[in-house]
Amino acid sequence: MNRTRTNDRRRSGEAPRRSRSAGRPQNSGRRPAAAPQGGEFALPKTITPALPAVETFAELDLPARMLAALGDQGVSVPFPIQAATLPNSLAGRDVLGRGRTGSGKTLAFGLALLARTAGKRAEPRRPLGLVLVPTRELAQQVTDALGPYARAVGLRSATVVGGMSIGRQAGALRSGAEIVVATPGRLKDLIDRGDCALGDVTITVLDEADQMTDMGFMPQVTALLDQVQPDGQRMLFSATLDRNVDRLVRRYLTDPVVHSVDPSAGAVTTMEHHVLHVHDEDKQRATVEIAARDGRVIMFLDTKHRVDRLVKQLLKSGVRAAGLHGGKSQPQRTRTLAQFKDGQVTALVATNVAARGIHVDNLDLVVNVDPPGDHKDYLHRGGRTARAGESGSVVT
The missing domain is CATH 3.40.50.300 (P-loop containing nucleotide triphosphate hydrolases)
Structure with missing residues (x-):
């Protein structure tokens, strides 16, 4: 339904999915995506050509129930960042999206995350997809925005943030949740308690990555990223790209498709x-x-x-x-x-x-x-x- 075969990838000019080697050291094969030049962030050059942008959601390899849910929500025409990145993220490519807030980033990563996870079932305490965000408010916003589409394809989600009952959040993880939307601090707490493990996470999203680094979450973010599947898909979205975000891109993204919405x-x-x-x-x-x-x-x-x-x-x-x-x-x-x-x-x-x-x-x-x-x-x-x-x- 939403899987792209290797031969299809080759015909479309897209790189084959990276293999996962169980005994491979974490991040050992991840080539730096960019090198800073002159002290400023240098956008990584995409080695593999990006798939072309689409004009409608119907052109995408999305589950039929998800397309129906988009229609029910009155979402008909993709924003530029969605049109450009979704063909590639649905095919398993890493994505670096730069766009000012309000540009449609949530569905840009969310639809791909849900479509590629649809049909799978998480073991208790072992989610399959992870969205890291800097604030409680953004976590709730992402959860609310993706809720109709997650329900359409039968995926369970858990929101993991500080300031709320950690026991209730632990219970949701123990019951099994395919998708976790989390702030770094509370997720670390739940992992330390044994209520969550990230070894099965194959798709990881960093939303508002610049604010996470500005708020001092860099050590926690890197520690969490080192626990997910080392050859999984990574998507990083940020309104600004500074040197701290540059470090995350170079360390964790491989041959990413880059889309930058010109603020002007x-x-x-x-x-x-x-x-x-x-x-x-x-x-x-x-x-x-x-x-x-x-x-x-x-x-x-x-x-x-x-x-x-x-x-x-x-x-x-x-x-x-x-x-x-x-x-x-x-x-x-x-x-x-x-x-x-x-x-x-x-x-x-x-x-x-x-x-x-x-x-x-x-x-x-x-x-x-x-x-x-x-x-x-x-x-x-x-x-x-x-x-x-x-x-x-x-x-x-």
């Missing part, structure tokens, strides 16, 4: 950027006035204390506001996000914890009440708006 092709045409110069004594009034506008807005500040203080000020002014930061429990964070998405909350006030992994339809305004510390923070905060071809504004 999306961001400049759909997102407006504004800088407001205000005196300190006017900043609070200006912030409240912006928050009180019609529609939803995400406002970013540097610290949990400043978030809580602004939420109180907005509530006093009659704005339906709520805060989101690392000091909140996971159930609180989940509830706040749900209230923001359904309109009960119109102003979400957050630290950088919300700069990744939050997708809200029709969000047209992001405000940096406190300017971000560096360009990557600016990119990812702003990426909450103007997603999937919609328009939006970023105000600092």
Whole structure:
């Protein structure tokens, strides 16, 4: 159904699947994918020609039930990153995808992961596919986005994140889950407890790899990648590619298909950027006035204390506001996000914890009440708006 025979690969110009040798040292055969040049990241050159992009999902080697589920979800035309990478990832190629947040990365890796796992059954505690993400919010978003397609092909999934019951997550793994979506720290905890083993994982995805390295997860990520099948498929998606991500690419990806969505092709045409110069004594009034506008807005500040203080000020002014930061429990964070998405909350006030992994339809305004510390923070905060071809504004 979704398997491509070796002869078909040869006819299509695609390399045969890598063989798995049980006694082979981990990563021993993985050729570095790229070498840094002049201190900057150098995109790896694809040795094997990439398969051509498709125009519709129907052209892909997807299970019929998954195609039906795409239609049921109203997903008809693939985004560029999906159209370019899916033919190759479905054929077992490693993939390096660079695209700004909101470019459709989740289905780009998710459909291939699910289609290539369909029909298989995981042993207890031994998943077959792994998606590593930096934050709890992104883990839940990926789980929700892939849920209809996993159910369509009868795959079980488990979400493994901090801030939630580790016992319940261990139970889901013991019951058997083909796909695990996890943050690195909690997954390591479950492995250390004996509740999970990665030796059967043949497809591994790193989503938002740049944030994982920025948050200090690099040692945990590499330790986890060293435990999966050494000759399995790897897909790495990232909005930015810096030297830390470069290390992951060179160590773990072999002859990857590279797809880079030019940020200028999306961001400049759909997102407006504004800088407001205000005196300190006017900043609070200006912030409240912006928050009180019609529609939803995400406002970013540097610290949990400043978030809580602004939420109180907005509530006093009659704005339906709520805060989101690392000091909140996971159930609180989940509830706040749900209230923001359904309109009960119109102003979400957050630290950088919300700069990744939050997708809200029709969000047209992001405000940096406190300017971000560096360009990557600016990119990812702003990426909450103007997603999937919609328009939006970023105000600092």
